[in-house]
Amino acid sequence: MKLLNEFTHAMAKATENGKKIRKVWMTTFNIDIGFVEKYILPVLVDMECPRNPMDYEIMQHKLFDQKIDFRLFCDQRILSGDSDKLTTIPIHTINTKSFQNSKKFGKQCLFHPKVILIENDRNELHIGAGSANLTISGWSKNQEVYSFHQVETIEQFKSIRLFFNTLINVVKNPQIPPFLSLSRFNANSVQKSSAEWDFVHTFLNKDFLSFILSEDTTALNVWSPYFSHNVPGLIELFKATSPDLKSVKLVADKANGHHFRIKWSDAIAQMIQKNELTFYSNPLPQDERLEMTHAKVWQSIGKRTSRFAIGSWNFTHHGTARALLHKYVSI
Structure with missing residues (x-):
């Protein structure tokens, strides 16, 4: 443990x-x-x-x-x-x-x-x-x-x-x-x-997106076991804060080891074809005793600043407003 x-x-x-x-x-x-x-x-x-x-x-x-x-x-x-x-x-x-x-x-x-x-x-x-x-x-x-x-x-x-x-x-x-x-x-x-890190939660005046995204964010990398029923719509919501967001990469836990937990749509297919959205399998070695990858990790990359957050939120509309530890990393 x-x-x-x-x-x-x-x-x-x-x-x-x-x-x-x-x-x-x-x-x-x-x-x-x-x-x-x-x-x-x-x-x-x-x-x-x-x-x-x-x-x-x-x-x-x-x-x-x-x-x-x-x-x-x-x-x-x-x-x-x-x-x-x-x-x-x-x-x-x-x-x-x-x-x-x-x-x-x-x-x-x-x-x-x-x-x-x-x-x-x-x-x-x-x-x-x-x-x-x-x-x-x-x-x-x-x-x-x-x-x-x-x-x-x-x-x-x-x-x-x-x-x-x-x-x-x-x-x-x-x-x-x-x-x-x-x-x-x-x-x-x-x-x-x-502060080197911030404790962010629903009861603050600022929402999660205002912490993890910035105006110069160009790429977003996320580990999440669950996803919004409307992934393209959620990404469009991100672009309201980060208009230069060009790439979203998702590492997802697979149901039964084979299937991503997403609702497929033509919009998702088009984003994948344009390299705006990419799904990845877990790159880490898998122990046979592992039940699932439940980690939720967010990383935004910008021209001047990268931001990194871990916590309890999934890649969903509801999941962007829960308690987390959020750490700024300057590059």
């Missing part, structure tokens, strides 16, 4: 020099509670994976004794009433209709971000974002992308705080502690004048 190793590394970094974990909040679309309890919780309290009910009880006591606020947020439609828990970890379900201005998201809106927040007792924050749900598939059997970073600037902090405060306001659970205040936030380094 490479992602579990990365999470363990992020936790180790957050606890360097005697620091203690104070808060771990995770968001997901789909969730496997048994996976979380067996593999993720032990990392928080430095235990081996539990093997019997007594181990789970010990782990629960350690969480309480160490005063670690661990909680999960997932889409309301995913968590079933008969989901078994062996611990008392709080799981908050998100009803997207409860968001302010929820009508602009549409009836098909999902709570889709996969984000991990780590806070220690020195008021330092670490954030992770990517494509993996909190499931055994997401953390083991799928090919995913995920990245952890320490929060270093006020702008990054404010964006992350807005994201989680929005969830807190929707859940309306008095047991959820307030988010860290700006006055207490510790960047643990000299404040940088400009």
Whole structure:
């Protein structure tokens, strides 16, 4: 489980020099509670994976004794009433209709971000974002992308705080502690004048396209398992921001290993013929145990600047407005 190793590394970094974990909040679309309890919780309290009910009880006591606020947020439609828990970890379900201005998201809106927040007792924050749900598939059997970073600037902090405060306001659970205040936030380094990365999500005033695209963007490369029912129409939407966009290259997971998940059309055929659109198979070696390539990666290339983003959004109209880590790369 490479992602579990990365999470363990992020936790180790957050606890360097005697620091203690104070808060771990995770968001997901789909969730496997048994996976979380067996593999993720032990990392928080430095235990081996539990093997019997007594181990789970010990782990629960350690969480309480160490005063670690661990909680999960997932889409309301995913968590079933008969989901078994062996611990008392709080799981908050998100009803997207409860968001302010929820009508602009549409009836098909999902709570889709996969984000991990780590806070220690020195008021330092670490954030992770990517494509993996909190499931055994997401953390083991799928090919995913995920990245952890320490929060270093006020702008990054404010964006992350807005994201989680929005969830807190929707859940309306008095047991959820307030988010860290700006006055207490510790960047643990000299404040940088400009961020190397941005945390972008639906609740910001700017949409995803304004971050990943620019006026001089000429090429767009995307990894995505799912696609819009109208790929040409989506590309035309991109051109409203990037009129010089000439090339879109897509690396797609294939259903049953053979077929791209797209709705074929004459417009797609014409774009392929003009070299405006190209589909690629996964170029990486495939392990026979791999269930699917679930990674979502975006790269825009311009005359002056390239931009790179990973997160939870697919190459769809709905998928361009979800939480992500977005990194600027100057060339």
